[in-house]
């Protein structure tokens with residue numbers, strides 16, 4: 001529940017909890033098929049809508065994809081794009097890439113496609129003349145906000161970008177001005193980890209030991 005009558009105190013417990021939340025967020029691709037309780041999707045999207053946005057434009061547009069035929073098309077879009085990505089891997093990495101699970105489209109009970117409305121009038125263009133991509137950044141932050149809100153409730157989210165944006169825009173029949181930002185698989189995770197899945201799968205990547213910062 002939101003407290004709006006007085007500024008809240010963000011105490012040490014909350015600060016420590018936030019760090020745990022960030023450390024345990026995870027991109028989830030292995031889901032239980034259990035449905036989420038009624039109203040959960042709307043509650044999580046409401047939390048996402050508290051994200052910052054360029055010029056207060058709130059350019060995020062969410063499409064909840066329930067229709068099995070549409071889900072099938074999205075999955076086949078992913079399979080095609082993933083096969084193309086596999087073919088582009090070096091010989092030495094192809095076998096490993098083929099073993100990676102790069103989406104939870106098969107089991108996640110909730111699918112949401114996130115778009116940025118490139119022609120949204122809200123915000124009166126403030127901040128986007130110089131950087132039109134600021135609209136997309138705003139949607140990415142909203143997705144991250146949704147990700148954290150979900151994790152707080154023990155719900156996992158996996159971001160799928162191995163998808164052809166034009167095809168998904170056509171499949172979901174959204175306005176032409178909507179730019180595809182990401183496809184989200186959401187549901188209860190079938191396992192919990194504090195180490196990213198790619199690292200666990202031996203993809204030879206890990207979190208950098210130190211942040212890359214330049215001081216000028």
Ligand SMILES: Cc1cc2nc3c(=O)[nH]c(=O)nc-3n(C[C@H](O)[C@H](O)[C@H](O)COP(=O)(O)O)c2cc1C
Pocket residue numbers: 025026027028029101102103159160161162182195196197198
């Ligand atoms: C913009 C974006 C796109 C992503 N696309 C995919 C994807 O298509 N498939 C996938 O398995 N993971 C995808 N991921 C998840 C990343 O692989 C993951 O965030 C990274 O490996 C770190 O793991 P963690 O999120 O569990 O900390 C994406 C993440 C972001 C932020």
